[in-house]
């Protein structure tokens with residue numbers, strides 16, 4: 001199998017140009033113009049390989065290389081191309097580009113596979129718009145309905161349902177597009193995450209195979225208190241909401257050590273009344 005290292009690099013570099021914060025990390029939210037550009041680049045690659053491509057009602061892309069056995073379940077590979085704000089260059093992109101290169105080499109070598117291979121590009125994986133992670137794959141697997149898309153809103157109060165419509169998608173089709181039981185044989189995803197990066201580096205291993213992943217839950221917590229931009233008496237006890245949040249993070253940290261879990265403080269803001 002002839003994997004083209006240079007082509008992998010080229011794909012990563014090409015996708016990295018679709019970035020709304022150049023010089024300050026990589027920001028490419030789903031349904032933004034940067035996302036549209038990255039999608040167009042990938043569509044061009046899929047077309048060049050003669051894959052049959054479908055895009056569902058929330059923007060998940062599936063590009064399929066047919067197998068010799070038409071009824072056989074597909075082997076899926078791929079990842080996401082959306083980012084957190086000021087995120088990394090490789091998170092998600094590596095998994096996608098590796099899958100693309102594997103399929104490219106199959107096509108190039110004229111390999112006849114029994115099972116179809118599908119490259120998947122999950123939409124809205126990071127939860128950057130609607131504060132709910134993996135919204136695209138949840139919709140693809142039927143965990144999210146159109147009702148859920150109407151319930152999720154971004155910072156501007158625009159629902160996911162309306163956002164995907166404005167992006168040119170048809171979310172009302174979603175129920176008919178849910179992946180069916182038995183449609184897939186396996187899913188293989190190469191992934192790079194900041195949570196794992198340092199561990200692999202410290203243990204001097206180049207690749208780890210995951211045994212479990214975090215079941216992510218997001219909570220919205222309100223801590224009340226008064227905001228004092230400048231305390232008149234620096235020795236007086238503060239009642240700022242910030243102190244409460246710090247305590248919450250400390251408690252979550254203790255929980256992490258017990259259960260081997262991670263906690264992240266995401267959106268954190270104060271609203272003076």
Ligand SMILES: [Zn+2]
Pocket residue numbers: 080091092191192193
């Ligand atoms: Zn990721």
